[in-house]
Structure formats: structure tokens, C-alpha cells
Amino acid sequence: MSLIPYILAAEGLNKSFDGFKAINDLNFSLEKGELRTVIGPNGAGKTTFLDLITGRTKPDTGTLHFEQTNDLLKMNEYEIYRLGIGRKFQTPTVYTDHTVRENLLLSLAGPRSIWHSLFGKIRKEQEERMDEILHTIKLTSRAHAKAGSLAHGQKQWLEIGMLLAQDAKLLLVDEPAAGMTDEETYRTGELLLSLAGKHTIVVIEHDMTFVRQISQGRLVTVLHQGNVLCEGPVDKVQNDERVIEVYLGRKKKAA
Amino acid sequence: MNTPLSGKMPTIALAAVALFLVVIMPALNAGGIVSDFTLNTWGKYLCYAMLGIAVDLLWGYTGLLCLAQALFFSLGGYMFGMHLMLMIGKLGQYKSDLPDFMVFLGLKELPGFWQPFYSFPFATLMVLAVPGLLAWVFGYLAFRSRIKGVYFSILTQALTYAAWLIFLSNDIITMGGNNGFTDFRTVLGADIRSPETRRILYIASAVALTLIFIGCKWLTTSRFGLIQRAIRDSENRVLFSGYSAANFKLFVFVISGMIAAVGGALYVPQVGIINPGEMATANSLEAVVWVAVGGRGTLIGPIIGAIGVNRLKSWATTEYPDYWLIILGATFVLVVLFMPKGIVGIPGQIRAIIERRKHRQTIREEDLAAANPSPEAE
Amino acid sequence: MMRVLSGRAGAFGRICGCLAACLFALASPAGAQDESPGSVREVIAKATTTLDTDQQREMVEGLASADPDEVTIWLKKWKQGEIYLYQDAEGNDMAVTLSGDPDPEARFALASVATGEPVTGADGQVARATTDDLYLADTDSKLRRVMKDVTDRMELLSPDPKERVKAVKATGNQQDITKLPLLEQIKATEKNGKVKDALDEAIAMLKLRSEDPAVRQAAVLELGEMGSIASQGAIKTVRREAEEAGNAALVSACDRAQLDIDGHISRVNTVGTVFRGLSLGSILLVVAIGLAITFGLMGVINMAHGELIAVGAYTTYLVQNLFGAGIHMSPFGMTVSIPGMNLTGNSWGLYFLVAIPASFLTAAAVGILLERGIIRFLYKRPLESLLATWGVSMILQQLFRLIFGSNNVQVDSPAYLSGNWTVNDVIFGWNRVFVIAFAVLIIFLTWVVLNKTSLGLLIRAVMQNRAMAACMGVRTERVNMMTFGFGSGLAGLAGAFLSQIGNVGPNLGQNYIVDSFMTVVVGGVGNIIGTVISALGIGMADQSLQQILGNPVLGKILVLGAIILFLQWKPAGLFATRSRSLD
Structure with missing residues (x-):
């Protein structure tokens, strides 16, 4: 065990769906404040891995701990969320019938009890926090529009905003740049970089330009067939023969 | 979240309606302008409206289509009915302290669980407690194992069916079997059939409906209401926002069951009978029709629907008795297909159609402009 | 003559x-x-x-x-x-019977017993007499x-073995010891096994009245080994007498025999329960299999499924009448009269073979109408499809009432469905055996359609990924229609069968709707095998609980409770289909 405590540690995870091994003896650890990018071809088990962390599915075998003491396998989705683990889904999932501001309000850090939902008052600093997030995600003007009426990219931003409102310790971000323009993608990258250090972040991404932008010498993990293929800075990873063979190589040949 | 203007106008209108129902109607009845029969009929409608709100709180707001709301309604009715049965005393056909059906069954003494129902406050408490407890136990099991959508509907239908079988059979529970309870005489010492008592029962129903309306308005506009609707639209996302969807659903389910039960408890003394037929799944679905017709996801919709459909029913069952079920069924099919937001949603639907027309018009104009660029541009 | x-x-x-x-x-x-x-x-x-x-x-x-x-x-x-005895012209006695109605003087025409011909009197006319004129x-x-x-x-x-068995049993029950030699004589030459068994039992029962206690004791033990249910009363009498006579050995023999018989009865009950459970399971399966298609595969909650079953049952009723006296109804105040073929007996019994395809096709046609008219607009809104189809179910129920009347209609079973077999005291009704066989056939048919036909391939493709199938050029609209029609047709088949074992009336469908939904939910939606297992499981549980508790209502309630608890353990049913999407 290193001196810096791991915020997330997975050991020997296995998960199969009807015979298909989605996660295969996966070991993964994350230090506090890290910004980790996870790449891998389709079916590498990236999304399933996030499902395991957030309690959406349970592994067949293995252990999964958050901040050493919290056994994630014994908790359900909302209990894991309350530990401070937030997730942005691959396809933007926001409350389409609620306004943008209501979406943020539902995500704001704070008690989650029925009692509080009935009698809890919205404090002034919470209002300010929502204004601030709206500004950050550039949706101030659409604050009272229904989230369902937003463009795809805006929904992605709103979902990131919901993560910010939650003030999570660990952010799991699944393909944030999908469906965004180049400029939006760049700004998303900047936003994630600004959060690094304060929060621990895992980003799953396909877009290599984006990966280069946010990794900046940080660790990149390559998943393949539910297992960690290799880990290292983006340049090293891109030149790794195994990676080229299973992933980048195919891309290069195609190009 | 309402803007001040759109918030105040309806409030005033609703207050006027409430005043009319609670004060003016009974006053007109006392003055002989509104007949006893009409007032009694409206008393029934108001009880139906409570059932409608109970259905809507689950279906319209939380996305849970429950086919057991008529069961909770009937349970409330049965609980209060037990008290009314004991209040008959020796006035029954067999001149016995026991309710007639027990004498008929050959019972010698009152079953133990009937004993406390001599007390009016106890019976009132049970009106809320028994349906509430049933809702809690069933809801706990169903929501804990994440049974939702149509599975929940089917399971509530099974619950209703089981309860119906239990109440039909006098061997399992002594609740009057097929015939249920009837022939009530007094409530709180007053003759239950006198116009004065009926007027008071009507006022009680109107007041209960008003209070339930206000309570639900507050519930659905609080942050709780936001979560409720979030569960309806994307339950899994709610879990990933850290809310225990199961607990929230359970809370709504119990509240809704109790609201239905209050409606049932006020309904039974006004119609003078309660039997297992009242809890049938078909009755729950009929209440769903009221909500669909009136407009789900609103609180005024179920009230309009319950009163409107039942007025239609009173008319149709006398004018075209053979065709009432066909009218009801067809109404339902048409509302589901063409009026998903019900009567309340009609203005919105019309507005949407006009806007779409306008939108199409502007697009067409833009297309025309694009097809024929203005000379200046060239 | x-x-x-x-x-x-x-x-x-x-x-x-x-x-x-x-x-x-x-x-x-x-x-x-x-x-x-x-x-x-x-x-x-x-x-x-x-x-x-x-x-x-x-x-x-x-x-x-x-x-x-x-x-x-x-x-x-x-x-x-x-x-009567009649004295003819020559003064001889002659045996006669009275024939026809008496004339005004209360005189009957006489017929000769020997020939059956009318008796001719002295005047050459038919002889007539009052009963007083004759000797009895x-x-x-x-x-x-x-x-x-x-x-x-x-x-x-x-010559009929069944008659022989009946007569032998009756003789046994009379316990007339003088008949013993006769029975033993018959037994010596009897070839039919069942009659032989009955003879053994009857002979033993006669021996219970023997003078010799040793013979009685042997007979008692023999009856015990046979598990003779009929002899219980007689053995009790023997025991009482033995007690009075102080014959301890005979008393204990009686007790032992009674124990043996009790064991036999419980075995009979168990086998009977299993059989009834199997047949109830088959009924559930037959009513639920259509739902397993429309609900399980297509995700459509068809509350009118029960009414489609009723459509099948009413079709059977109409076909039956066409083979018999014809259709005479007065729907909506009109009079409809279609002459029938006036067949009787076995050729009438063939109506059921025609009713099977007819009920499938009628229900399928109604189902397709329903799909085209309503359900296709609601594929993405399952709760709404539940509500709309409930509306349809009310309309259909009322239409049944208006067309066929509120009361049950009479559907008679053909001869080949109304008998039963008795094997070792367990009664197997042919209609129940038939239902089991039919359930097997339906499952096989469904399996063939889904797995061995091109329609089945298309159905599975569309149900797995509608959009993808559409991109591949599959006419999903048409497949939806056919699938729903197929499921509805299966409901119609169920109706044809229910008409043979229960009442046919406007509420027929309502009696089965909860059971069939439960069956599909427990089995796991989208899984035919699951439906089969769950139907048989629920059928068995229902019949066993009924046997144990002796109260059908309580048994049914416990089954419903058990289902709710079962879903705690396996919320997605026995065989869950997994999906990776969020909602």
C-alpha cells in the first residue's frame, strides 16, 4: 500500500452476462485527486466497470472498496451515491420534464430524506451555487426551460452540471464529448481539468484528441476484454504494441 | 415554481369552487332549492373525487398504475362500516346485539376484533391505519424488489383479487361475505337516513376533499413533488441522484391508500352499503378512467373526471343501460389515444396544434425564401 | 316378432x-x-x-x-x-299384458306375453278387459x-366388463355369504384383470361374514393388502364384533388392515392431487401461453386477453350449434337464425375438431383488429396499452351480453371428452387428460412457430431490436400484427378448451386474467419455458394446498401470497432477460 491512500480499489473483479465475460479479473486503483482516462475498444467493459462501481450491477467475484473502509458491493445505487460517487451516463440522462434549474436542485448536495424533501428550505448559498453552476455550464438563459427541450450537447453539459452540484468526491464521466462540437469538446476538457485535484475523476473516452487534452502526462488505462491491458502516459500507451494491435492498430490500418 | 400571475388566478377560482361545495350547496339544500337526492348524489361524487386524487397521486405524479385503489377505498368503507354495523344494535331484523349477518351465520358472540369498533374514534383511526398498513406492507415488498411499471399493476391486481376472495368468504374473516354490510341506522346517535345527517355527511365529504386537495397541492409542489415526478420519468436516474426511490414510492403509496380510504369511509354511510364487489379491479380501473378523462398529473383533473364521468354514468345507465359499458370502454380508448392529458389538457393541446401550424408556416416561408433568394443578395 | x-x-x-x-x-x-x-x-x-x-x-x-x-x-x-292371466275362449289361462290407454269403461286392450300379438277375443275383435276382470x-x-x-x-x-365389475362390487357390498360359491365359480373362468380384482375384493368381503374367525381374519388382512376403500365399513363391523367376542388377533388384524387402507387412500389422494395439479397447470398454461407471446415477447399488456379467450369459447358454441340444431339468437333486438346440420351422436361430436381451428382464427382476427386499431399506437406506452385494452375488454364483455345474453350458454362435450378412466381408485377424467395433451401440443406448436419458421425468426428479430430489424428491411408493422394475431389465436384455442371444462359466459375471461398474468410474470417475461414451468408449479401448488388445507379459497390466497414473496427473491421471474439500457 502506497503512502497516498487509494480512493478506489478494485481487486479480482469478474462479471459475466449469460456466458459473456464483460469484466475479467480486473484490478484497478485510483489515488485521491487523480484524473484518470480509461480507453478501450467497444465491448472492453468500460461501461460495465462503471456499473459495478455505482452499484448498478453486482460482480460475480472480487472486491471493490471506496476510501478503504466502504465496501461498495454491499451497497445499492443511492447509498453509493451518498458516499460521494457521481456518474454521468454515456447517453445524457437528465429529468426531461423538469426545468434545468430543477434538475440542478435535485442534484444539490444535502440530505436526501423524505422529511427534508418536504420541509427542507433551499438556503441562499444553495441558490447561489446553482446560479454559479448555470453560468459554468452556460445554461443561465435556459434555467427555466424544460431539460427535454435542450440540444444534445447542452444535455451533456447539464448532466456535468448535476455532477458539480452534487460536489462528489469521485466523478465517473462516461463519454462526455459524444455529440459535441469541437469547441464544446475543448471547453468540456478545460472544465474537467479545472476540477482535477479537488475531485478524483475517471473519464471514459473514445476521442483521442480529447484524451490527449485532458491526460497531459497523467495515467491512461487501456481496458481490453474486461481486463487492464496496460497503464501509462498517453504517448507510452499509444506506442504499446499490444494496444496498437487490439485498438489503435486497427484504427491505423483503417486509416 | 409558478409565476405569480398564473399562480394566483387559479387559486382564487379554486377557493370559489371550494366555498361553493362546502358552504353554498348545503345552504341551498337547507333552503330547499337543492334536493336531498341531488345533495346525496354530489356527496358520493366528492368521495369518488378523493379516490380519483388517490389514483392520480400514484399514476399521474409517480408513474405507478395501481389497480388496488378501490380496495383501499373499500377497506376504509369496511372499517367505518364495522362501526355502523355495531351501532344498529337491537334495531336489526333479528333483534340481536350481533349484526344480522352474524346471527344468520349462527355466531353466538361478537368476534374479538369487532369489539373495539364500538368506539367511533377507534373506527376512525382504523379507517386510516388498516389501509395504510396494508399499503405499507405490500408496497415495502413490491418496491424493495423493484417491481415497477406494468408488473406493479399486475401485482396490485393480484392483491385485489386475493382480498376479494378473503372478503367473500365468511370462513376466513367475519366481514359479511358476499352481502357485506348494509341496513345502517345511526351514526353518532343521529338517524343516518335523515336529511340533516346526510347534509352533515355531505359537508364532511366536501371539507375532506378540500383538505386533501390542499395537502396534495403542497405535497406535489414541494421538492418532494419534484422527486415524485423524477421517479415517474426516470426512476433509475433518481437512484443515481442519491434518492431512495423505494422509500419515496412507499410514502406516496401509503398516503394515497389513506386518501382513498377516507373517501371510502365517507362514501359508505352515504350510500348505505359496502360489499366485496366494491373493491373489484374494475372499480380501480374505472377510477383510472376518471383521472385519464379529467387530466392526470394535475389535482383538478381527477375531480373534474370523477364528477364528469359519474354524471355521464347516471345519465347513461338510465337512458341506455345496455350500452353504458360500451360508452365507458370507448371513452377510455379514445381518451388514451387522442387526449393523453384529458380535459384539463385540451387548451394546451389546442395551443400546441396552433403553434405547430405557425411553426410549419414559418418554416415554409423560410424554405420559400431560401428557394427564391432575394435579388439584393445576388 | x-x-x-x-x-x-x-x-x-x-x-x-x-x-x-x-x-x-x-x-x-x-x-x-x-x-x-x-x-x-x-x-x-x-x-x-x-x-x-x-x-x-x-x-x-x-x-x-x-x-x-x-x-x-x-x-x-x-x-x-x-x-295378468286371461281366460281365453277355450277356458285356458293365458299370460297377457295391458296395452294402450283404457277405453271409457276402463278396459284395456290385451296383448299376449308369449307372442306380443294382440289377443283376439271370441268376437274376433281385440280382447279387452278391466284389471278387475283379470287375475294377477x-x-x-x-x-x-x-x-x-x-x-x-x-x-x-x-358381456360388458364394466357391467361385470359393477355387479361384482354390488355383490361384495351386500356381503351375502351364500353368493360365495357363485363368485368363486365365476372367478375360475374370468379372464379380465379388472373384473378379477373386483372379484377378489368381493370374495374377501363376503368372507368377512364367514362363521369361521380364521377365515374372517385372513379376509381382513387380504382386504388391507388390497387397499380396499369399499370394505372400510365392513371391516369396522368385523372389528366391533371381534372386540365383543374378545378375539384380540382379529381386532389387531382389523387395525392393521385399516392402516394399510389409509395408506392406500393417501397414495390415491396424492396421485389425484398431482393429476389435478397437472391438469390445472395445463389449463393455466393454455390460457397464459397466448399472453406469454403478446405480453412476454411484445411487451403489450392486453387486458382484453381474457375476452379473446371468451371469443374462442363462443366460437366453439356457435360451431357446436351449427353441427346441431342451428344458431338462433336475437342480438341487438334482431333475430338471427342459421339452420344447423342437425347431426347427432358421434358425427355431431366432430364439431369440436372444427371448433379448434375456427376459434383460433376468430380470436386471431379480433386480435389483429385490436392491434391495428389501438395497440400499434401504444407500443412505447405500456401502461396506456393496459388502459386502452381494458376499455376494449369492457366493450367486448358487453357485446357478448348483447349478442349471447347475460347467462352462460350451453356447450356440450362430445362423447370422447366426457368419460373417465379409473386406475387403482384414481379417477382420470378424459377432458383433463385431453387438456394436458393439448397443452403439450400447443407448447410444441408455439415452439415450432417461434424456432422453426421464418415468421418465428422475424418475430424474434423484431422483439429483440425493433429499430435494427426495421433497418434490415423487416416489415416490423406486419410482424407485430402477425405476432399479436398469433398470441390472440392461442387465447382463442384456450377458449375452445375452457368451454369443455367450465361455463361459457360473458365473464369467462375475467376469471382467468389474474391467473394468466401471474403465470407469465412468475415464469419470467419473454420466456416460454419459464411460462411452462411456472404454470405447472402454480397448478401443483394450488391443488396441493387445496388438498392440505381443505379450503380452495385459502389455498388460492396462499398461492397469490407465495407469488408476491417469490418475486422478492426473483423479481424478474424464473428466467430473467437482462438488458443493459438504463430504463
């Missing part, structure tokens, strides 16, 4: 064959063979006019080898005083006893 009689005797002779001939040779009094017996009528006519009672009895005993039906009829007439052909107790022996023996030797 003679021609007819000899014809019947001949037929009887052929049926009985050598078996009867041998037996009669043994059983009849010596010498009977030598005399020409004459027809039954002639013997009866002669016997009634004979004054010597010994001779009378001998003649009646001689009838033992004649046509049993004829003998039974005439002996009965004799016993009941329907044969008397019987005394001895003669009646002989008569009974003759008829009993005839029943015991009936």
Missing part, C-alpha cells in the same frame, strides 16, 4: 362367445340344456300360468342362459305385477329370490 327375437339372441350369442356358453353350462341346473327353452316370452308365459311353484322356479332358473336384457325386462314386469300373475318370496338370483347372475356374467 320371432325374427327380431332370434336376431337379438344371435347377436347376444356372438358377443358372449364361448365364455358365456361354458359358464352357463356350469351354472344352469342339469337338464336345462335338453329341453328346448323357447323364447324368453314363451318361457315367461308358460311359467306364469304354471300352478306348481317348484316347476315355476325351475323354469325361471332356466332363463339364466337367455338374453339378459329380455329376461330382466320380463322378470321385472312379473315382479311388479304387470302380467302372482309371485311368492321364494320365487322372487330365484328371480333375483337369476338377474344377479346375469349381471355378473354380462
Whole structure:
């Protein structure tokens, strides 16, 4: 065990769906404040891995701990969320019938009890926090529009905003740049970089330009067939023969 | 979240309606302008409206289509009915302290669980407690194992069916079997059939409906209401926002069951009978029709629907008795297909159609402009 | 008349064959063979006019080898005083019966017992007489006893094994020890296994009345080993008597026999319960299989599924009437009358074979109408499809009432569906056996359609990924329609079957809707095998609980409770289909 405590540690995870091994003896650890990018071809088990962390599915075998003491396998989705683990889904999932501001309000850090939902008052600093997030995600003007009426990219931003409102310790971000323009993608990258250090972040991404932008010498993990293929800075990873063979190589040949 | 203007106008209108129902109607009845029969009929409608709100709180707001709301309604009715049965005393056909059906069954003494129902406050408490407890136990099991959508509907239908079988059979529970309870005489010492008592029962129903309306308005506009609707639209996302969807659903389910039960408890003394037929799944679905017709996801919709459909029913069952079920069924099919937001949603639907027309018009104009660029541009 | 009689005797002779001939040779009094017996009528006519009672009895005993039906009829007439003695012109006694209605003077026309012809009086006209003018052909107790022996023996030797079993059992229950030699005599030549078993039981029961306690004890033990349910009462009597007589060994033998019999009864009940559970499971399966398609594969909650079942049942009713007296109804105040084929018996019974495809097609047509008219607009809104189809179910129910009336209609089972087999005291009704066989057939058919036909391939493709299938050029609209039609047709088939085991009325469908939804949910939506297992499981549980609790309602409630608890453990049913999407 290193001196810096791991915020997330997975050991020997296995998960199969009807015979298909989605996660295969996966070991993964994350230090506090890290910004980790996870790449891998389709079916590498990236999304399933996030499902395991957030309690959406349970592994067949293995252990999964958050901040050493919290056994994630014994908790359900909302209990894991309350530990401070937030997730942005691959396809933007926001409350389409609620306004943008209501979406943020539902995500704001704070008690989650029925009692509080009935009698809890919205404090002034919470209002300010929502204004601030709206500004950050550039949706101030659409604050009272229904989230369902937003463009795809805006929904992605709103979902990131919901993560910010939650003030999570660990952010799991699944393909944030999908469906965004180049400029939006760049700004998303900047936003994630600004959060690094304060929060621990895992980003799953396909877009290599984006990966280069946010990794900046940080660790990149390559998943393949539910297992960690290799880990290292983006340049090293891109030149790794195994990676080229299973992933980048195919891309290069195609190009 | 309402803007001040759109918030105040309806409030005033609703207050006027409430005043009319609670004060003016009974006053007109006392003055002989509104007949006893009409007032009694409206008393029934108001009880139906409570059932409608109970259905809507689950279906319209939380996305849970429950086919057991008529069961909770009937349970409330049965609980209060037990008290009314004991209040008959020796006035029954067999001149016995026991309710007639027990004498008929050959019972010698009152079953133990009937004993406390001599007390009016106890019976009132049970009106809320028994349906509430049933809702809690069933809801706990169903929501804990994440049974939702149509599975929940089917399971509530099974619950209703089981309860119906239990109440039909006098061997399992002594609740009057097929015939249920009837022939009530007094409530709180007053003759239950006198116009004065009926007027008071009507006022009680109107007041209960008003209070339930206000309570639900507050519930659905609080942050709780936001979560409720979030569960309806994307339950899994709610879990990933850290809310225990199961607990929230359970809370709504119990509240809704109790609201239905209050409606049932006020309904039974006004119609003078309660039997297992009242809890049938078909009755729950009929209440769903009221909500669909009136407009789900609103609180005024179920009230309009319950009163409107039942007025239609009173008319149709006398004018075209053979065709009432066909009218009801067809109404339902048409509302589901063409009026998903019900009567309340009609203005919105019309507005949407006009806007779409306008939108199409502007697009067409833009297309025309694009097809024929203005000379200046060239 | 003679021609007819000899014809019947001949037929009887052929049926009985050598078996009867041998037996009669043994059983009849010596010498009977030598005399020409004459027809039954002639013997009866002669016997009634004979004054010597010994001779009378001998003649009646001689009838033992004649046509049993004829003998039974005439002996009965004799016993009941329907044969009179008439003095003809020559002053001879003649056996006659009264025929036709009396004339104003209360005189009946007379018919000769010997020939069946009208009796001609002195005036050449048909002879007439009041009952007072005639002597009744008397019987005394001895003669009646002989008569009974003759008829009993005839029943015991009936050419129909079922009749023989019945007669043997009746003899056993009467416990008339004097019949023992007769039974043993019959047993020596009996070939039919079932009759032999019945004979063993009856002989043992007769022996219970033996003078010798050792014989009684042996008989008691033997009955115990046989698991003879019928002898329980008789054994109790023996035990009581043995107790009074202080015969401890016999008492304990009785107790042991009773224990054996109890064991047999519980085995019979278990097998019976399993069989009833299997048949109830098959019924559930038959009603749920259509739902497993529309709900399980397509995700459509069709609350009108029960009414589609009723459509099938009513179609069966109509086909039945077409084969019989025709259709006569007055729907909506109109009078509809379609002449039928007026078939009877077995050819009428064939109606069911026509009703099966007819009910499938009718229900499928209604289902397709429903899909095209309503359901196709609601594929993405399952709760709404539940509500809309409920509306349809109300409309259909009321239409049934308006067309066929509020009461149940009469659907009669063909002969081949209304009998039963009894194996070792367990009753297997043919209709129930048929339902089980039919369930197997339906499952097989469904499996073939889904897995071996191109329609099945398309159905599976569309159900897995509608958008993808559409991109691949599959006409998803058409596949949806066909799938729903198929599921609805299966519901119609269920209706054809329910018409054979229950009532057909407007509420038929409502009685099965909860059960069929439960079956599909427990089995796991989208899984046919799951539906099969869950149907059989629920059927078995229901029947076992009913057997254990002795209260069908309580059993049913417990099953529903068990289902809710089962879903705690496996919320997605027995066989869950997984999905990776968020909602």
C-alpha cells in the first residue's frame, strides 16, 4: 500500500452476462485527486466497470472498496451515491420534464430524506451555487426551460452540471464529448481539468484528441476484454504494441 | 415554481369552487332549492373525487398504475362500516346485539376484533391505519424488489383479487361475505337516513376533499413533488441522484391508500352499503378512467373526471343501460389515444396544434425564401 | 316378432362367445340344456300360468342362459305385477299384458306375453278387459329370490366388463355369504384383470361374514393388502364384533388392515392431487401461453386477453350449434337464425375438431383488429396499452351480453371428452387428460412457430431490436400484427378448451386474467419455458394446498401470497432477460 491512500480499489473483479465475460479479473486503483482516462475498444467493459462501481450491477467475484473502509458491493445505487460517487451516463440522462434549474436542485448536495424533501428550505448559498453552476455550464438563459427541450450537447453539459452540484468526491464521466462540437469538446476538457485535484475523476473516452487534452502526462488505462491491458502516459500507451494491435492498430490500418 | 400571475388566478377560482361545495350547496339544500337526492348524489361524487386524487397521486405524479385503489377505498368503507354495523344494535331484523349477518351465520358472540369498533374514534383511526398498513406492507415488498411499471399493476391486481376472495368468504374473516354490510341506522346517535345527517355527511365529504386537495397541492409542489415526478420519468436516474426511490414510492403509496380510504369511509354511510364487489379491479380501473378523462398529473383533473364521468354514468345507465359499458370502454380508448392529458389538457393541446401550424408556416416561408433568394443578395 | 327375437339372441350369442356358453353350462341346473327353452316370452308365459311353484322356479332358473336384457325386462314386469292371466275362449289361462290407454269403461286392450300379438277375443275383435276382470300373475318370496338370483347372475356374467365389475362390487357390498360359491365359480373362468380384482375384493368381503374367525381374519388382512376403500365399513363391523367376542388377533388384524387402507387412500389422494395439479397447470398454461407471446415477447399488456379467450369459447358454441340444431339468437333486438346440420351422436361430436381451428382464427382476427386499431399506437406506452385494452375488454364483455345474453350458454362435450378412466381408485377424467395433451401440443406448436419458421425468426428479430430489424428491411408493422394475431389465436384455442371444462359466459375471461398474468410474470417475461414451468408449479401448488388445507379459497390466497414473496427473491421471474439500457 502506497503512502497516498487509494480512493478506489478494485481487486479480482469478474462479471459475466449469460456466458459473456464483460469484466475479467480486473484490478484497478485510483489515488485521491487523480484524473484518470480509461480507453478501450467497444465491448472492453468500460461501461460495465462503471456499473459495478455505482452499484448498478453486482460482480460475480472480487472486491471493490471506496476510501478503504466502504465496501461498495454491499451497497445499492443511492447509498453509493451518498458516499460521494457521481456518474454521468454515456447517453445524457437528465429529468426531461423538469426545468434545468430543477434538475440542478435535485442534484444539490444535502440530505436526501423524505422529511427534508418536504420541509427542507433551499438556503441562499444553495441558490447561489446553482446560479454559479448555470453560468459554468452556460445554461443561465435556459434555467427555466424544460431539460427535454435542450440540444444534445447542452444535455451533456447539464448532466456535468448535476455532477458539480452534487460536489462528489469521485466523478465517473462516461463519454462526455459524444455529440459535441469541437469547441464544446475543448471547453468540456478545460472544465474537467479545472476540477482535477479537488475531485478524483475517471473519464471514459473514445476521442483521442480529447484524451490527449485532458491526460497531459497523467495515467491512461487501456481496458481490453474486461481486463487492464496496460497503464501509462498517453504517448507510452499509444506506442504499446499490444494496444496498437487490439485498438489503435486497427484504427491505423483503417486509416 | 409558478409565476405569480398564473399562480394566483387559479387559486382564487379554486377557493370559489371550494366555498361553493362546502358552504353554498348545503345552504341551498337547507333552503330547499337543492334536493336531498341531488345533495346525496354530489356527496358520493366528492368521495369518488378523493379516490380519483388517490389514483392520480400514484399514476399521474409517480408513474405507478395501481389497480388496488378501490380496495383501499373499500377497506376504509369496511372499517367505518364495522362501526355502523355495531351501532344498529337491537334495531336489526333479528333483534340481536350481533349484526344480522352474524346471527344468520349462527355466531353466538361478537368476534374479538369487532369489539373495539364500538368506539367511533377507534373506527376512525382504523379507517386510516388498516389501509395504510396494508399499503405499507405490500408496497415495502413490491418496491424493495423493484417491481415497477406494468408488473406493479399486475401485482396490485393480484392483491385485489386475493382480498376479494378473503372478503367473500365468511370462513376466513367475519366481514359479511358476499352481502357485506348494509341496513345502517345511526351514526353518532343521529338517524343516518335523515336529511340533516346526510347534509352533515355531505359537508364532511366536501371539507375532506378540500383538505386533501390542499395537502396534495403542497405535497406535489414541494421538492418532494419534484422527486415524485423524477421517479415517474426516470426512476433509475433518481437512484443515481442519491434518492431512495423505494422509500419515496412507499410514502406516496401509503398516503394515497389513506386518501382513498377516507373517501371510502365517507362514501359508505352515504350510500348505505359496502360489499366485496366494491373493491373489484374494475372499480380501480374505472377510477383510472376518471383521472385519464379529467387530466392526470394535475389535482383538478381527477375531480373534474370523477364528477364528469359519474354524471355521464347516471345519465347513461338510465337512458341506455345496455350500452353504458360500451360508452365507458370507448371513452377510455379514445381518451388514451387522442387526449393523453384529458380535459384539463385540451387548451394546451389546442395551443400546441396552433403553434405547430405557425411553426410549419414559418418554416415554409423560410424554405420559400431560401428557394427564391432575394435579388439584393445576388 | 320371432325374427327380431332370434336376431337379438344371435347377436347376444356372438358377443358372449364361448365364455358365456361354458359358464352357463356350469351354472344352469342339469337338464336345462335338453329341453328346448323357447323364447324368453314363451318361457315367461308358460311359467306364469304354471300352478306348481317348484316347476315355476325351475323354469325361471332356466332363463339364466337367455338374453339378459329380455329376461330382466320380463322378470321385472312379473315382479311388479304387470302380467295378468286371461281366460281365453277355450277356458285356458293365458299370460297377457295391458296395452294402450283404457277405453271409457276402463278396459284395456290385451296383448299376449308369449307372442306380443294382440289377443283376439271370441268376437274376433281385440280382447279387452278391466284389471278387475283379470287375475294377477302372482309371485311368492321364494320365487322372487330365484328371480333375483337369476338377474344377479346375469349381471355378473354380462358381456360388458364394466357391467361385470359393477355387479361384482354390488355383490361384495351386500356381503351375502351364500353368493360365495357363485363368485368363486365365476372367478375360475374370468379372464379380465379388472373384473378379477373386483372379484377378489368381493370374495374377501363376503368372507368377512364367514362363521369361521380364521377365515374372517385372513379376509381382513387380504382386504388391507388390497387397499380396499369399499370394505372400510365392513371391516369396522368385523372389528366391533371381534372386540365383543374378545378375539384380540382379529381386532389387531382389523387395525392393521385399516392402516394399510389409509395408506392406500393417501397414495390415491396424492396421485389425484398431482393429476389435478397437472391438469390445472395445463389449463393455466393454455390460457397464459397466448399472453406469454403478446405480453412476454411484445411487451403489450392486453387486458382484453381474457375476452379473446371468451371469443374462442363462443366460437366453439356457435360451431357446436351449427353441427346441431342451428344458431338462433336475437342480438341487438334482431333475430338471427342459421339452420344447423342437425347431426347427432358421434358425427355431431366432430364439431369440436372444427371448433379448434375456427376459434383460433376468430380470436386471431379480433386480435389483429385490436392491434391495428389501438395497440400499434401504444407500443412505447405500456401502461396506456393496459388502459386502452381494458376499455376494449369492457366493450367486448358487453357485446357478448348483447349478442349471447347475460347467462352462460350451453356447450356440450362430445362423447370422447366426457368419460373417465379409473386406475387403482384414481379417477382420470378424459377432458383433463385431453387438456394436458393439448397443452403439450400447443407448447410444441408455439415452439415450432417461434424456432422453426421464418415468421418465428422475424418475430424474434423484431422483439429483440425493433429499430435494427426495421433497418434490415423487416416489415416490423406486419410482424407485430402477425405476432399479436398469433398470441390472440392461442387465447382463442384456450377458449375452445375452457368451454369443455367450465361455463361459457360473458365473464369467462375475467376469471382467468389474474391467473394468466401471474403465470407469465412468475415464469419470467419473454420466456416460454419459464411460462411452462411456472404454470405447472402454480397448478401443483394450488391443488396441493387445496388438498392440505381443505379450503380452495385459502389455498388460492396462499398461492397469490407465495407469488408476491417469490418475486422478492426473483423479481424478474424464473428466467430473467437482462438488458443493459438504463430504463
